């Protein structure tokens with residue numbers, strides 16, 4: 001549910017649907033575990049050969065969140081992923097340092113609309129951001145998989 005944020009469009013919150021929405025959310029989350037831990041701790045806790053992780057870390061070079069990643073954090077994450085015995089898919093902005101740090105993994109280009117990189121909170125000067133985050137809120141994402149784990 002995303003209540004409207006401005007006057008240009010009506011709120012999507014319909015009070016008449018609230019009870020049904022809460023029931024649906026309850027059903028959807030009934031068997032979900034929510035952790036509030038650093039991602040490295042979550043990986044350690046749940047990693048198994050059959051585990052599949054979807055990782056959506058803060059974007060490289062952009063401070064859009066209360067908690068952001070420094071370059072060193074990406075290096076630590078890359079080392080953790082290289083050692084672990086699970087599979088993962090990670091979306092991240094297209095930046096030369098990202099390609100370097102995660103260069104050992106398979107990558108696939110994908111486009112998707114995003115608002116995060118266009119956030120006024122981003123502290124990296126526009127000219128220094130990667131080309132992909134500067135126009136039309138489009139961003140090139142990199143998907144990374146560890147294929148060796150499929151082999152057994």
Ligand SMILES: C[S@@+](CC[C@H](N)C(=O)[O-])C[C@H]1O[C@@H](n2cnc3c(N)ncnc32)[C@H](O)[C@@H]1O
Nearest residue numbers: 037038039040056057058059065066067068069
């Ligand atoms: C790109 S956003 C993910 C958004 C999320 N996938 C969603 O759809 O709401 C990156 C998130 O990682 C969080 N974060 C920052 N440092 C983290 C850490 N060490 N471990 C786990 N999450 C972290 C940020 O607070 C931010 O919410």
